[in-house]
Each structure stands twice: as structure tokens, then as C-alpha cells.
Amino acid sequence: MASNRLGDFEFAVLTAILRLxxxxxxxxxxxxxxxxxxRMVSIGALYTTxxxxxxxxxxxxxxxxxxxxxxxxxKRFYSIEPLGRKAVKDTLLTMQRAIGxxxxx
Numbered sequence: 086m087a088s089n090r091l092g093d094f095e096f097a098v099l100t101a102i103l104r105l106x107x108x109x110x111x112x113x114x115x116x117x118x119x120x121x122x123x124r125m126v127s128i129g130a131l132y133t134t135x136x137x138x139x140x141x142x143x144x145x146x147x148x149x150x151x152x153x154x155x156x157x158x159x160k161r162f163y164s165i166e167p168l169g170r171k172a173v174k175d176t177l178l179t180m181q182r183a184i185g186x187x188x189x190x
Contacts, residue, residue: 090172090175090176090179091172091173091175091176094130094134095134095137095138095143095172096173096176097118097121097122097124098114098118098131098134098135098138099138099143099144099165099169099172099173100121100173101114101117101118101121102114102144102163102164102165102169103165103170103173104117104121105117107162107164108162109162109163109164110149110160110161110162110163111128111131111132111135111160111161112128114131114135114163115128115131118131135163138169139163141168142166142168142169143165143166143168143169143172144163144164144165144166144169145163145164145166146161146162146163146164147161147162147164148160148161148162149161149162
């Protein structure tokens, strides 16, 4: 399980992708994380994390169609891979075990 442990930001990114589904692209992921956590997210940190998650085979990406609104550039959409889902589950289980028996926070 050690290889599937996620840092808190990686966890936030993966859960945002799960929430957003097919609309998971950089700006939407950033906005979701900020809404859900109240944490400001730099776009650079987000894309660095997305590249790292993709290198670990936890997410995959593909380009959508280019649009004139974006100056002909296409959005890169992200989806969670089976290993990413497992990493989220493992992290949740670890958190649940860690807080087991805690009466007040």
C-alpha cells in the first residue's frame, strides 16, 4: 500500500477529477479544489501535480478539440485510472484508521 499513498494535494486533485468526470481540465480542477477546500491553488502547482500523477499512471490525459475561443488551442482533459481509484480508496482507508477512536477534534 505504501506506493499508493497520496499527499493531501494529490488526493484533492484526484477527488476533483472524480467529481468533475469528463469535464476535468486544468481550470475546472483548480476551481473545484478551491471550492471544496477553501485553499487557493496555483495553476503551476496543479499542472506539476497532474504530470506527476500521470507519470505514476494514476491519471491519463487527452486533448479535446481546438476552439477559436482559446486561440485554436485544445483543452487537455484528465481521467482517473484504476490505479488512481485504488490510491484514493487506500488513502481514505488510511485516514479512517488514523482517526479511529478519536472522540473530539
